[in-house]
Amino acid sequence: MKMKLLFFFVLAQTIQFQLVAQTSIVGAGKKVDPYSYEITKNAIYNRAAVSSAHPLASKIGAAIMEQGGNAFDAAIATQLALAVVYPGAGNIGGGGFLIGHQPNGSLIGIDFREAAPNLANRDMYLDQNGNADMTRSQSGHLASGIPGTIAGLFATMAYAKLPFSQLIQPAIDLAEKGFVITEKQASSFNGTRNEFLKNSSQPTAFVKESKWKVGDTLIQKALAATLKRIQTNGAKGFYEGETAQLIVAEMQRGNGIISLEDLKKYSAKTREPISFNYRGYQILSFAPPSSGGIIINQLFKMIEKYPVASYGFQTVKSVQLMIEAQRRAFADRAAHMGDPDFWKVPVKTLTSDAYLAKRMQDYNPEKASVSENINAGVIHESNETTHISIIDAEGNMASITTTLNGGYGSKVVVGGAGFLLNNEMDDFSVKPGTPNMFGAIGGEANAIAPGKRMLSSMTPTLVLKNKKPYVVIGTPGGTTIPTAVFEALVNIIDFNMNASDAINKPKFHHQWLPDEVLVEKDFDATVVKKLQAMGYNIKEVGGIGRTEIIRLLSNGKRETAADKRGDDSVAGF
Numbered sequence: 001m002k003m004k005l006l007f008f009f010v011l012a013q014t015i016q017f018q019l020v021a022q023t024s025i026v027g028a029g030k031k032v033d034p035y036s037y038e039i040t041k042n043a044i045y046n047r048a049a050v051s052s053a054h055p056l057a058s059k060i061g062a063a064i065m066e067q068g069g070n071a072f073d074a075a076i077a078t079q080l081a082l083a084v085v086y087p088g089a090g091n092i093g094g095g096g097f098l099i100g101h102q103p104n105g106s107l108i109g110i111d112f113r114e115a116a117p118n119l120a121n122r123d124m125y126l127d128q129n130g131n132a133d134m135t136r137s138q139s140g141h142l143a144s145g146i147p148g149t150i151a152g153l154f155a156t157m158a159y160a161k162l163p164f165s166q167l168i169q170p171a172i173d174l175a176e177k178g179f180v181i182t183e184k185q186a187s188s189f190n191g192t193r194n195e196f197l198k199n200s201s202q203p204t205a206f207v208k209e210s211k212w213k214v215g216d217t218l219i220q221k222a223l224a225a226t227l228k229r230i231q232t233n234g235a236k237g238f239y240e241g242e243t244a245q246l247i248v249a250e251m252q253r254g255n256g257i258i259s260l261e262d263l264k265k266y267s268a269k270t271r272e273p274i275s276f277n278y279r280g281y282q283i284l285s286f287a288p289p290s291s292g293g294i295i296i297n298q299l300f301k302m303i304e305k306y307p308v309a310s311y312g313f314q315t316v317k318s319v320q321l322m323i324e325a326q327r328r329a330f331a332d333r334a335a336h337m338g339d340p341d342f343w344k345v346p347v348k349t350l351t352s353d354a355y356l357a358k359r360m361q362d363y364n365p366e367k368a369s370v371s372e373n374i375n376a377g378v379i380h381e382s383n384e385t386t387h388i389s390i391i392d393a394e395g396n397m398a399s400i401t402t403t404l405n406g407g408y409g410s411k412v413v414v415g416g417a418g419f420l421l422n423n424e425m426d427d428f429s430v431k432p433g434t435p436n437m438f439g440a441i442g443g444e445a446n447a448i449a450p451g452k453r454m455l456s457s458m459t460p461t462l463v464l465k466n467k468k469p470y471v472v473i474g475t476p477g478g479t480t481i482p483t484a485v486f487e488a489l490v491n492i493i494d495f496n497m498n499a500s501d502a503i504n505k506p507k508f509h510h511q512w513l514p515d516e517v518l519v520e521k522d523f524d525a526t527v528v529k530k531l532q533a534m535g536y537n538i539k540e541v542g543g544i545g546r547t548e549i550i551r552l553l554s555n556g557k558r559e560t561a562a563d564k565r566g567d568d569s570v571a572g573f
């Protein structure tokens with residue numbers, strides 16, 4: 001399905017278009033036109049494919065592979081492009097995780113999660129009465145962890161083929177010369193205007209006098225200058241020198257605590273991926289400090305002994321089983337998971353068959369279990385993480401999820417540097433038992449400490465079939481991330497769906513606390529009624545996740561799909 005976006009230009013913008021149109025963004029013959037582009041929701045490609053949150057970013061990733069780059073080159077170029085064209089979540093001021101698989105069977109796990117600054121402490125968001133002040137963990141300067149994205153991209157360079165300067169150039173061009181924005185982006189900027197004004201200490205490219213509208217051109221000169229410093233000086237162009245000084249000056253204007261030393265000391269880490277089998281498929285996902293890999297390992301293993309396919313797709317029986325597995329996995333998340341460099345996460349036990357069989361002993365297919373009755377929080381819908389799925393012609397797979405946490409992160413744009421900082425400190429357990437912005441409860445395992453990485457739910461995932469590449473998948477959505485990945489893969493493995501159906505069918509989510517099941521609006525109303533009769537508290541929500549997927553067909557073609565829920569788009573050849 002293709003949707004053509006029509007853009008209308010005022011005179012000034014038309015002139016700008018004519019000036020810029022002579023410069024192809026991604027090299028001779030591989031033009032990506034930032035002034036007229038379409039959203040492609042699904043396609044089957046012969047050799048290489050990208051699915052991401054924005055058409056321009058996907059096209060740039062595909063063009064980089066056409067120029068001789070591999071999936072890791074494309075991951076770097078696509079992420080940098082997203083930092084420009086999708087500022088709500090694409091980022092250089094946030095962090096994330098990349099899982100990769102090479103044709104020789106090697107696995108890659110790069111952790112570039114943000115870390116708490118050296119001056120952070122476990123009680124930093126408590127007020128004089130000991131109550132959690134979530135406004136400070138969720139917006140403004142104090143909400144930011146030390147950004148990890150640029151360190152992560154340079155760690156990824158070890159597996160790439162093209163020079164970094166080539167991979168960052170499209171992002172520089174998009175920032176410097178501009179691109180036209182979609183209707184969704186215009187409305188998102190308009191809706192966030194007041195928060196940008198409140199939290200950013202200097203004028204930003206995201207706020208203009210009149211309202212944004214579809215077809216307006218967004219130019220980000222300060223961001224282009226930052227990207228050029230990174231192009232010239234490598235990771236030091238971000239973590240040291242002028243960019244670092246601009247970040248620290250911004251911190252000082254807003255009582256933030258990230259220091260030059262924090263930035264200089266930050267590094268990406270390698271992590272061994274979580275690996276398990278489900279009905280003959282090998283599933284690979286991210287280890288702590290993300291909870292995502294362990295959660296989906298637990299979910300699949302808890303349902304494996306049940307004949308899910310014979311229960312039928314989204315029947316009461318299959319949905320109820322999956323809800324109860326989700327409830328139990330999220331209870332474990334709250335108690336046992338945190339940064340493994342600070343907290344011993346009992347990965348082996350949490351994922352062992354014996355332990356998971358025990359967890360399901362009290363599962364009753366006739367009625368709802370009851371989550372512990374503690375301070376439950378409300379889940380705010382937020383999809384402001386973003387995912388990229390890529391496969392190249394050689395069979396390298398890259399699955400990369402990155403985030404600013406909430407939409408536009410802390411809403412603080414670094415003055416003079418043009419990029420948004422994350423509000424990832426809220427992913428720590430700010431106070432035991434107090435829900436974060438996703439309603440997730442945590443305890444000691446995820447308490448704040450200097451240098452510690454906050455627990456994530458990001459679940460970049462790969463699936464192998466007969467040891468060969470089969471699926472690349474991931475999604476944004478806070479705590480709904482692991483459940484969305486789980487449900488899409490159950491749709492493929494148990495219900496034999498194609499890639500597009502697997503990610504676009506209605507989703508549901510339970511996370512132990514609050515004790516409620518979120519369902520999307522198009523979820524079957526008769527199933528909802530029957531679940532309510534069994535004791536489930538059901539809450540309808542607008543949308544869960546924005547999943548990007550590539551599946552290898554038996555003829556070697558790449559079946560590629562982008563989520564229906566946003567501007568997400570695929571590209572390839």
Ligand code: GLY
Nearest residue numbers: 405456457458478
């Ligand atoms: N900030 C969302 C997550 O990491 O889970």
